[in-house]
Amino acid sequence: MPELPEIETIKNGLLEKVLGKPILEVEVNNASVLRGGKNIFKKTLGGESFTDITRRGKMLIFEIGENVADKKFLLARLGMTGRLVYFDSDDALWGGYSFKDKKSFSHKHCHVIFTFEGGGVLLFCDVRRFGYMEIVDEMGLKNKLEEFGPEPLSPDFTLGIFRDIARNKKTNIKAFLLNQKYIAGIGNIYADEILFESKIDPQRSIDSLSVKEIRAVYDAIGKILKKAVANRGTTFSDYVDAAGDKGNFKKFLKVYGRAGEQCLRCDTKKIRKIKIAGRGTSYCECCQK
DNA sequence: CCTTGTGTTCTCCG
DNA sequence: CCGGAGAACACAAG
Numbered sequence: 001m002p003e004l005p006e007i008e009t010i011k012n013g014l015l016e017k018v019l020g021k022p023i024l025e026v027e028v029n030n031a032s033v034l035r036g037g038k039n040i041f042k043k044t045l046g047g048e049s050f051t052d053i054t055r056r057g058k059m060l061i062f063e064i065g066e067n068v069a070d071k072k073f074l075l076a077r078l079g080m081t082g083r084l085v086y087f088d089s090d091d092a093l094w095g096g097y098s099f100k101d102k103k104s105f106s107h108k109h110c111h112v113i114f115t116f117e118g119g120g121v122l123l124f125c126d127v128r129r130f131g132y133m134e135i136v137d138e139m140g141l142k143n144k145l146e147e148f149g150p151e152p153l154s155p156d157f158t159l160g161i162f163r164d165i166a167r168n169k170k171t172n173i174k175a176f177l178l179n180q181k182y183i184a185g186i187g188n189i190y191a192d193e194i195l196f197e198s199k200i201d202p203q204r205s206i207d208s209l210s211v212k213e214i215r216a217v218y219d220a221i222g223k224i225l226k227k228a229v230a231n232r233g234t235t236f237s238d239y240v241d242a243a244g245d246k247g248n249f250k251k252f253l254k255v256y257g258r259a260g261e262q263c264l265r266c267d268t269k270k271i272r273k274i275k276i277a278g279r280g281t282s283y284c285e286c287c288q289k
Numbered sequence: 290c291c292t293t294g295t296g297t298t299c300t301c302c303g
Numbered sequence: 304c305c306g307g308a309g310a311a312c313a314c315a316a317g
Binding site for chain 2: 001002003058079080081111128130131136178180185188237255257280
């Protein structure tokens with residue numbers, strides 16, 4: 001499940017690999033992962049290069065070309081199982097590349113292939129096809145960006161801002177953390193880890209949280225996400241970075257995926273798993289109140 | 290049946 | 304009856 005730390009890691013990897021490289025060809029094997037037509041997609045990208053790559057929440061933004069007057073952007077969302085992997089040679093496409101996770105790398109799930117000058121290829125693969133790519137103009141990008149709450153690792157994301165966002169919310173803290181319009185980039189893994197770190201029961205409603213508890217959640221958001229970025233994200237099942245490598249944060253997970261196991265903090269209760277907002281939620285009844 | 294990110298639709302409430 | 308918030312559902316396939 002690529003969340004903020006995973007998308008950030010992919011973005012950094014792609015910046016090193018594809019920035020400024022002319023795109024020779026775009027092959028679309030499955031147009032259902034494109035929003036908008038395949039022809040517009042190929043026409044917009046052909047002969048251009050990515051002049052910048054940024055991230056907003058779980059969305060990747062590729063700036064296309066040097067034309068300042070009429071900028072276009074490629075937006076990529078990976079959904080649950082989407083991957084963006086770069087290979088220095090297109091041998092990868094024909095089985096000649098020693099991919100580190102061969103089992104889950106299947107040509108049949110490669111929906112878009114970008115070929116760069118010099119022979120590098122960038123693959124957009126997605127088994128479940130929840131992910132998609134889309135070309136937008138400046139206005140379209142602006143509209144998309146407005147759907148997101150603040151970036152939790154930005155200096156603009158202050159305790160005061162967090163309190164303002166949380167004010168008057170009736171929903172539970174877990175659903176709140178997952179909602180991209182409140183804070184951008186948190187998904188199911190980090191929501192559970194943040195609530196474990198801050199010792200808050202995921203079922204608690206926002207308006208029941210004390211000033212101190214709000215601050216604990218705020219602090220945990222920064223702490224967990226920073227550490228996850230530093231460790232190149234979490235690989236639970238599908239996630240790999242732009243080079244095909246797994247993330248290293250899994251070993252630091254304290255609740256996610258530990259249902260039925262002894263709590264690592266209080267060592268008195270087993271981690272319980274319930275469903276909140278339709279999502280599996282792991283927490284310790286003993287230490288999260 | 291389970292898994293989750295996101296886009297849509299439904300329902301509730303003032 | 305309108306708007307907004309929040310909840311519920313739909314989707315995909317291993």
